[in-house]
Amino acid sequence: MQEAMIKRAKELLAEGTVNRVMGWQAGEFAYDITPTVFSSADELDKAFVYNDFCSANVSKYMIKESRKEGKILCFLKPCDSYSFNQLLAEHRIWRDNVYIIGIPSYGKVDVNKVRAKGVTGITGIHTDGPNVVVETIYGSETMVKMDVMEDRCLCCKSKKHMVYDELLGEEGEVLQSNRFEQVEALENMTPEERYEFWRSELSKCIRCNACRNVCPACTCENCVFDNPASGVANKAPSSDFEENMFHIIRAFHVAGRCTDCGECSRVCPQNIPLHLLNRKFIKDINELYGTYQAGEDKDARGPLTNFTVDDCEPSIVHHRRG
Amino acid sequence: MQRIGVFVCWCGSNIAATVDVQQVADELAKEPGVVYSTNYQYMCSQSGQQMIQEAIKEHHLTGIVICSCSPRMHEATFRKTAAAAGLNSYMVEIANIREQCSWIHKNKEEATEKAIILGRAAIAKVHLNAPLTAGESPVVKRALVIGGGIAGIQTALDIADAGFEVDIVEKKPTIGGKMAQIDKTFPTLDCAACILTPKMVDVAQNEKIHIYSYSEVESVKGFVGNFTATIKKKARYVKEDVCTGCGLCTEKCPMKKVPNEFNQMLDNRTAIYIPFAQAVPKVATIDPNACMMLKNGKCGVCSKVCTAGAIDYTQKDEYIEQQYGAIVVATGFNTIKLDNFDEFAYSQSPDVVTSLEFERLMNAAGPTGGTLLRPSDHTHPHTLVFVQCVGSRDISGCGKPYCSKICCMYTAKHAMLCREKYPDTEVYVFYIDVRTPGKNFDEFYRRAVEEYGVHYIKGMVGKVAPKDGKLMVQASDLLANDQLLIEADMVVLATAIEPDESARSIATMLTASMDTNDFFTEAHPKLRPVESPTAGIFLSGVCQGPKDIPETVSQASAAAAKVIGLLVKDKLTCNPCVAESNELMCNGCSACEKVCPYGAITYSDKEFRTPYRTTIMRRVASVNPAVCQGCGACTVACPSGAMDLKGFSTRQIMAEVDAICK
Numbered sequence: 001m002q003e004a005m006i007k008r009a010k011e012l013l014a015e016g017t018v019n020r021v022m023g024w025q026a027g028e029f030a031y032d033i034t035p036t037v038f039s040s041a042d043e044l045d046k047a048f049v050y051n052d053f054c055s056a057n058v059s060k061y062m063i064k065e066s067r068k069e070g071k072i073l074c075f076l077k078p079c080d081s082y083s084f085n086q087l088l089a090e091h092r093i094w095r096d097n098v099y100i101i102g103i104p105s106y107g108k109v110d111v112n113k114v115r116a117k118g119v120t121g122i123t124g125i126h127t128d129g130p131n132v133v134v135e136t137i138y139g140s141e142t143m144v145k146m147d148v149m150e151d152r153c154l155c156c157k158s159k160k161h162m163v164y165d166e167l168l169g170e171e172g173e174v175l176q177s178n179r180f181e182q183v184e185a186l187e188n189m190t191p192e193e194r195y196e197f198w199r200s201e202l203s204k205c206i207r208c209n210a211c212r213n214v215c216p217a218c219t220c221e222n223c224v225f226d227n228p229a230s231g232v233a234n235k236a237p238s239s240d241f242e243e244n245m246f247h248i249i250r251a252f253h254v255a256g257r258c259t260d261c262g263e264c265s266r267v268c269p270q271n272i273p274l275h276l277l278n279r280k281f282i283k284d285i286n287e288l289y290g291t292y293q294a295g296e297d298k299d300a301r302g303p304l305t306n307f308t309v310d311d312c313e314p315s316i317v318h319h320r321r322g
Numbered sequence: 323m324q325r326i327g328v329f330v331c332w333c334g335s336n337i338a339a340t341v342d343v344q345q346v347a348d349e350l351a352k353e354p355g356v357v358y359s360t361n362y363q364y365m366c367s368q369s370g371q372q373m374i375q376e377a378i379k380e381h382h383l384t385g386i387v388i389c390s391c392s393p394r395m396h397e398a399t400f401r402k403t404a405a406a407a408g409l410n411s412y413m414v415e416i417a418n419i420r421e422q423c424s425w426i427h428k429n430k431e432e433a434t435e436k437a438i439i440l441g442r443a444a445i446a447k448v449h450l451n452a453p454l455t456a457g458e459s460p461v462v463k464r465a466l467v468i469g470g471g472i473a474g475i476q477t478a479l480d481i482a483d484a485g486f487e488v489d490i491v492e493k494k495p496t497i498g499g500k501m502a503q504i505d506k507t508f509p510t511l512d513c514a515a516c517i518l519t520p521k522m523v524d525v526a527q528n529e530k531i532h533i534y535s536y537s538e539v540e541s542v543k544g545f546v547g548n549f550t551a552t553i554k555k556k557a558r559y560v561k562e563d564v565c566t567g568c569g570l571c572t573e574k575c576p577m578k579k580v581p582n583e584f585n586q587m588l589d590n591r592t593a594i595y596i597p598f599a600q601a602v603p604k605v606a607t608i609d610p611n612a613c614m615m616l617k618n619g620k621c622g623v624c625s626k627v628c629t630a631g632a633i634d635y636t637q638k639d640e641y642i643e644q645q646y647g648a649i650v651v652a653t654g655f656n657t658i659k660l661d662n663f664d665e666f667a668y669s670q671s672p673d674v675v676t677s678l679e680f681e682r683l684m685n686a687a688g689p690t691g692g693t694l695l696r697p698s699d700h701t702h703p704h705t706l707v708f709v710q711c712v713g714s715r716d717i718s719g720c721g722k723p724y725c726s727k728i729c730c731m732y733t734a735k736h737a738m739l740c741r742e743k744y745p746d747t748e749v750y751v752f753y754i755d756v757r758t759p760g761k762n763f764d765e766f767y768r769r770a771v772e773e774y775g776v777h778y779i780k781g782m783v784g785k786v787a788p789k790d791g792k793l794m795v796q797a798s799d800l801l802a803n804d805q806l807l808i809e810a811d812m813v814v815l816a817t818a819i820e821p822d823e824s825a826r827s828i829a830t831m832l833t834a835s836m837d838t839n840d841f842f843t844e845a846h847p848k849l850r851p852v853e854s855p856t857a858g859i860f861l862s863g864v865c866q867g868p869k870d871i872p873e874t875v876s877q878a879s880a881a882a883a884k885v886i887g888l889l890v891k892d893k894l895t896c897n898p899c900v901a902e903s904n905e906l907m908c909n910g911c912s913a914c915e916k917v918c919p920y921g922a923i924t925y926s927d928k929e930f931r932t933p934y935r936t937t938i939m940r941r942v943a944s945v946n947p948a949v950c951q952g953c954g955a956c957t958v959a960c961p962s963g964a965m966d967l968k969g970f971s972t973r974q975i976m977a978e979v980d981a982i983c984k
Contacts, residue, residue: 067938090911091925091941220962221940222907230963231976253961305916305959309830 001103002050004168005075008101009048010041012073018099019070022061024054030123031111035061037072050075052125052132055108055150057263059084059093060216066094074098077105078159078172082259082295083216085162089298090257092219102164104172107145107153112271114148117141152262152275155179162295179260180283182276202244204270211247211264211274217254224253251277256285256304259295288312324449327358327383328441329374331365331390333420338363340424342434346389350441355449357381366396374400375407385413385448389441391420410453412898412969417444439982446981450974454898459948461547461894462647465885466491468539468828469652471499472871473863473878475521477650480882482530486889489644490525491534491553493824496601498522499654503584503678505685505692507871508735509766515600515687522602535603538824540641542649542831543921545951546858547894549646557637559608559616560594565632567604569596571624580612582689586679588697589689594624594633598687606632648885649832651842651854652862652878653825657817658713662720666709666815671788672697676817677729680736694744696812699791703747703811706740707795708733709783710753713818722818724839727868729816730757734767736814737776750777750808752797760870779806786813825865833919834859842866852881860884899969900950901957903943906930907964910941914956914965922949923956 009021021038025047033053038044057080065072076084081102087093109125114134121137132145146154157179159172186194212218212225224230225246237243260282264274285292289303289311328350332338343361351359358381362370365388377383386409388400393416401411419437427433465481467474470492478488490497501507502522504514525531540552575592582591584598593612596604606624614621615635625633657676660668668674673696675683686692696703710729713721730753737749756778758764770776781798788794795808821840829836834854835843842861845853852861862881863874888894903914905928915923922945929937943965945956956965957972966972 090909090913092909092911219909220907221909221964222962224963227907227963229973231973257961301916305913307917309827 001169002048005050005101005103006044006048008168009038009044009073012099013041013044017071018073020065020068020072021048022058022065022072022074023048023050024056024058025049031114031125037061037065050103052107052109052127052145053111055153055266057083057214057216057261059087060214060219062093062098063087063219066097068097071097071099073101075101075103076161076164077103078161079105079156079259079261081162081164082158082293083261084295085298086257086259086295087216087219088163089295089300090219100164100166102161102167102171104159104169105153107149107156109145109148110150113150114143117143117148150262150266152265155181157260157293163298179279182273183280183283186276186280199241199244201272202247203240204272205243205247206270207243207246208269210267210269212250214263214267215250215254216259216261216263217257218250224249247272247274247277251281254278255281256292256302257294258282259293324355324385324451325357325381325383326353326355326445326448327374327377327381327386328353328356328360328445329365329370329377329386329388329390330359330361330419330437330441331370331388332361332363333391333424334363337390337420337424337437340427340430340433341419341437342430345434346419346437346441349438350387350389350445353442353445355385356445358383365390366399371399371403374403378404378407378409383409385409385415385451387415387417387441387444387448389417389419389437389444392416392418392422410455412454413448413451415444415448415451417441442984443978443981446977447974450971450977451969454968456898457896457947458893459547459896461889461891462549462645463487463889464489464644464646465648465650465889466539466549466551466644466646467650467652467862469499469654469822469863469865470494470497470525470533470535471652471654471863472501472518472521473654473865473874474499474650474652475518475525476875476878477652477860477862477882477885478531479521479524479528480879481885481889482528484882484886484889485530486886487530487532489532489534489553489646491537491539493536493538494597495536495558495595495605495607496597496603497525497533497535498598498600498602500678501871502598502600503586503681503685505681505688506735506739508731509760509762511735511739519600522600526602533603534642535605536607539828539831544645545920545949547647547888547891548949549649549858551644551646551649553642553644555640555642557610557639558605559610559613559633559635559637560606561632561634561637562603562605564630565605565628566630567596567601567606568629569606570627570629571606571633572596574623574627576621576623577612577614580609585682585689586676588679588682608633608635648858648860648888650860650862650881650885651825651828651832651834651865652881653822653828653865655819655864655868656822658721658820660712660815660817663712663815665785666712666783666813667786667788667793668815671786671793671813673703673788673793673811674786674813674815676815677732677736678817680814681732684736684739694740701811702744705748705808705810706737706750706812706814707783707786707793707797707808707810708737708749708751708814708816710751710816711782711818712815714816715754716818722820722839724868725757726816726818727757728819728870731760731763731766731870733814733816734758734770734776738766738770738774741770741774741776748777750779750795750810752779752781752783754780754782760872781806783813786810819864819868821865832856832859852877852884858888896948897952898947899952899967900947901945901952901954901965901967902947903945904964904966905942905944907962908940908942909962909964910943911961912943913959913961914943917955917959919953919955920949920951922946922951 012018024033025036027034031053035058059080124135134141157177158174258278262275330343330347347359347361404414405411417440464487467478467490470490481488501518537555540554543550571594575594577593581587594608610616682688714726758767781800783797785796793810797806834856844851845855860881862878932938954967
C-alpha cells in the first residue's frame, strides 16, 4: 500500500493537480508516527510511511492546509473520512483545495500492546495475513494482529469512506459495531460507582490538552479554555473536581459533532478512556432522536441543532437511567 | 465600578409577610458597588417610583436592582421609571422575590435568606450591564386570520372595518365553519344560517378582505409586525375566478356516492361539489380522491357541461408568500372521535348520533330537509335520549378532562326543538350537572324543563344496546336512586369538542404555546385573554378554549381590537437584547444559523489579519438585529462562545450563578 500511495502522490504532484501531500512519517522512533506535509517527490521517497502504526487522523490538518495556496493531497482512512465530512458540514475545510484519496484500513496496532508482550527496540512493522511482524533491533517478532490492535479498531464502526475523490485498494462497508457495549457497562453501574469510576480516571488528567488539540471536533478559532473573556480559561480550580470538569465541558462542546474517531483516548498520555464520555452522548442521541452518525452526511442537520415536531419531550430524560 | 441602588418592595404583605424586607435591604447594602439600599411598601406606586427617581439623581446611581415581583409584571414599569430619571432602561435588574420566593415559602428565615441571595445575583448581573438602545422596526399593515369560521369572520370584518387589509386562510372550500352546519342558536333560537350567511357575504364583498379558501398555512417566518407566511392554495381543479357557482356540474357528475362532510356523512355528494348553497366563495371543488377523471382519466363530464369553461384538471397546488404585521389564530374545533366510548353503540347503530349530526338532521338544509327522521329507516322517532358529557369532564383518560361548555345549552335547545316540532315525542336528558351560566341561559334551560316537559334525569347512561330496531338505554337516576331501562328510537351524544387537528402544527409554526389539551395558551388568563405569549399572535374562538357563539364573537372582536392597536403603529420598538457575533471567535460552523427560529443569522467570507502581514479568509456569522428576537438559542449552540446575547451575556449569567453559589 505504501508504494502505491507514494506512486500516486508523485503522479498527482507531477501533473500539478496538487502541490503538497498530507501523509505520515516516522518520528523519533519507528512507532512514533507523525502527520507530515510533503511537498516534493524527493521528500516522499525519503520519509513517507504508511503502516500499521499510522493511526493518526489527519483530517483536522485540512482546516489550515485547505486555506493555503494550491491543492493538497490528503490520504483518508474510512474513520478519518467521517471527521473530514463533519468538518465540511461545519464549513471548516475548503473542499476545493483538497484532493482526497481514500485508503483502506484493517485496524491499527497499539504499540503499548506490543510492548506489553515484552517487545522492545522496535524498528518497523508490516502485516502478514492475520499476523503482524514487528521488526526490532533484536530480530523480528510475529504476533496475532487482533491481540495488538487498538481498542477502537476492535469495535470499528465502518470500513466505508464518506468522502473521497478516488480510492486506492478496495472499499468496505459500514459495520455492525459493538462499540456501545462499553457505555452500557458504565450505565449499568450505580451512580456512586460511576462517579467513582470517572473520578479515578479523570483525576489522572495532567491537563496537557492533547485530547483537545488532536480532536477533529475541537476546532474553534479560539477555544473557551484559551479565551480569558470566557471566565474559565486558566482559572485556578477551586477543587480537584473542577479540574475534572474540563473533560465534561469538552464532551458537551463536541456533542452531536463527535464522529467517535477515538483520537482523544489514543493520544492521552495517562490512558484515560475519554472516548467513553463522547460515546455516551452518541448513544443517548441515537436513543432519544433516532440513529445518527456525525460525518455520515455533510448536509444532514444534526439532531442537536434541529427541531422536529416528533422530538422527544425533555421529561423523557428523567425517566431514563444514567 | 457601578453605583448601584437596591430597592426592596414589600408588595403590601405579599412579600413582607414572608420576607424580612428590612434585613434584605440591610444585607444587600453591604454588597460591593451598592451605595444605596432601601425598602418600601409599594415600589410600583407613584410614590415608590418617585423614591427610585430621587435616589438615582441624589446618589448618581448607574444601575438599580428592584427586589419585587416577577419581571413579567413590572419590569417595563421600572424601566420607564429609570429612563424618566435619566438612567438607561437596561441598567435595571429585577430580583423576583415574590413569585420565586415569598409565595412559595412559609418559613420567614429561609425566605429572607433566599431573597438576599436572589438580590445578590441581580447585583452581580447589574455590575456587568451596559446601556442598550432599542431600535425600531416597521409594521406591515396587513393581518392574517387562520380559519374562516365565525371567529375568523368576525375578526376579519372588524380589522377590515378599521381600514386594514386582511387575508383569511380557510382549509375547507368555503368559509362558515361549524356555525354554518348548525340549525338554530341558543338562547334566542334564531336560525344560524340567517345570521351567519350575511356575514359571509360581507366578507366576500369587503374589498379589504381576501379569502384563501381550500388553502392552508404552510410556514410562517419572522416576528411581530413583520411575519412572512407561505400559503398553500390546494388545487381545486376549478378556476376560482371563472366558476359562476351555477352548480350544473354538481348535478351532472356521475360520481354521486361520496360521503358528504358538510352533512356529517349522513348523505352523499358528488365528486365535484359546492358544500352548501350559501358557500363563500360559491365555487365548485373537485374531490381528487373521488373524481374518476383525476383518478384514471376517464369521464370529463363536468368539463363538458361547464359553460364558463372553469374546469381545469391540470391545476396544481399554488404557493403564495405574503407579509403580515399580525396573525390571528381561529382554528376552531371538532367533535372527538368516539372510539373509546363503545358503550353508547355509536359504531353499531346509525340511530346513535352525535349532537352535530343531530343538528344536520334538524336543519332545513340538511339531508332530511329538516324533518327529524331516524337515519336507519327514515321513520319518525318517538323516544329520544340525550346523553350529556360524552367524553367531557372525563378523568378516566378515554375523553377530555375539561368541560366542553356548550353541550348543556345545545342539548336543552335540541330537546326543546324536538318537543316543539314533535309534541308526540318523549325526550330524556341524562346529565352530570346542568351548567347554564350566561345571559338568558338558565331561563332557557328552565323553559325546556318547565314549559316543554323535557325529562332531565341526573345520572349517566351505562349502556346503549341496539335491539329489534330499537335502542335499549340502560341508565341510572341518581336522585331517585333507581335503575332505568328506556326503549329509545334515537340516542344523541353530546360529544366533547377538541381543538382542530391542525392547531398543533400551526402552534409550532408560530412558536405559540399550547396547553396539554392543545388549546392555545393566552398571554395572561385574566388580563390578556386574546393574545398569545408570542408577540403578534392573537387568539380568536375555540382554539383558545371551549366557547359558545356569543363568547366567540366577543373574543373575535377583542382580538381584532388588539390587532388594530398593533397595525395602526408605524413602527414598533425592537428589543435591544439581541444576539451579537464576535467575528474574531466565530468558526463559521453554521450551528447558530441552524437553531435560529427567526432566520436572523447570515454568513459571509471576511478577510482577517494574521501574523507576518498575511491575511486569511474566514466564514463568519452576523446577526440582523431587526430580525433577532433575543431567544438566545444561538448562544448555547455556538461551540466557541462567539455568540452572545446583549443584556443576558454568558458572563452576566455566570456572574449570577456565582453569586447564588457563593
